[in-house]
Amino acid sequence: MDVLIKTVARIMFPLMLLLGAYIAINGHLSPGGGFPAGAVIGTAIAMMVLVYSEGDVEHRLTREELVDIKSVSGLILVIMIMSMGMKFRFELLSTQTYLSLWSGGFTVLLNIAGMLMVITAIVTLIYAIVKE
Amino acid sequence: MEASKLLGMGALAVVAGFLVLAVTGLPDFGSFERKHVALFFLEQGLQKTGSANIVNAIVWDFRGYDTLGEETVLFCAALGVFMIIRRKGHGRSD
Numbered sequence: 647m648d649v650l651i652k653t654v655a656r657i658m659f660p661l662m663l664l665l666g667a668y669i670a671i672n673g674h675l676s677p678g679g680g681f682p683a684g685a686v687i688g689t690a691i692a693m694m695v696l697v698y699s700e701g702d703v704e705h706r707l708t709r710e711e712l713v714d715i716k717s718v719s720g721l722i723l724v725i726m727i728m729s730m731g732m733k734f735r736f737e738l739l740s741t742q743t744y745l746s747l748w749s750g751g752f753t754v755l756l757n758i759a760g761m762l763m764v765i766t767a768i769v770t771l772i773y774a775i776v777k778e
Numbered sequence: 779m780e781a782s783k784l785l786g787m788g789a790l791a792v793v794a795g796f797l798v799l800a801v802t803g804l805p806d807f808g809s810f811e812r813k814h815v816a817l818f819f820l821e822q823g824l825q826k827t828g829s830a831n832i833v834n835a836i837v838w839d840f841r842g843y844d845t846l847g848e849e850t851v852l853f854c855a856a857l858g859v860f861m862i863i864r865r866k867g868h869g870r871s872d
Contacts, residue, residue, distance in 0.1 A: 673831065673834050674828075674829035674830065674831050674834045674835070675829070675830050675831055676831060677831065677833070678831075678834075679831070679833070679834045679837065679838070680838070709860060712860075713857070713860060716853060716856065716857075720849060720850075720853050723846060723849055724846065727842040727843060727845070727846045730839070730842050730843075739827070739828045742828055744824060744828060744830065745830050749828045749829065749830075750827060750828040750829030750830075750834075750835070751827060751828055751829075751839075753827065753828070753829045753834060753835070753838050753839065756838045756842075757834070757838065760838075760845070760849060763849050763852055763853065764852065766856060767852045767853070767855065767856040770856040770859060770860050771856065771859055774859045774860065774862075774863040777863065
């Protein structure tokens with residue numbers, strides 16, 4: 647790839663990671679949430695895969711690691727959503743103040759787990775397409 | 779041949795009539811009808827879920843099982859692509 651594209655991608659990558667993390671963590675307070683955050687971070691990693699050679703990125707984040715992350719975050723999602731309506735969730739809610747960062751019960755953690763699911767899906771697809 | 783064509787056109791006219799009837803029954807653009815589920819989400823959302831973003835509250839809390847299904851679809855799609863396209867003899871031994 648061109649040196650110009652490589653430089654811009656190197657500058658943009660941490661900013662995109664930061665934006666995605668902000669969208670996910672602040673998702674219960676401002677517009678956003680797990681799905682858009684995963685799309686942003688997944689696009690950042692896809693950009694690095696396309697701009698640099700695929701091997702440079704893949705030895706840091708292998709496909710097997712992606713599947714592991716995806717499985718663990720899926721398990722977290724299942725446990726959290728299945729516990730919906732249980733008593734301890736309402737007790738957790740009553741100890742929190744509205745509009746603070748740690749409010750919304752499990753919504754923060756659900757957003758982060760959903761973000762991991764979307765990231766791993768996008769990156770798995772990009773690896774599969776680039777490899778062929 | 780001619781009879782079947784007429785029958786088809788008649789059926790089409792009936793379906794189109796029902797569609798027009800359905801469209802005229804929609805609420806006006808921009809108006810809010812007081813359906814009680816929507817009203818419940820808007821009024822009780824902050825107290826029930828504690829999250830100020832009502833869209834996030836609905837997606838991850840009120841309709842959590844729906845979101846769980848969505849994530850399952852995502853998981854199955856990515857896992858299927860991974861299993862089809864992975865290189866032989868390069869990953870972990872199963």
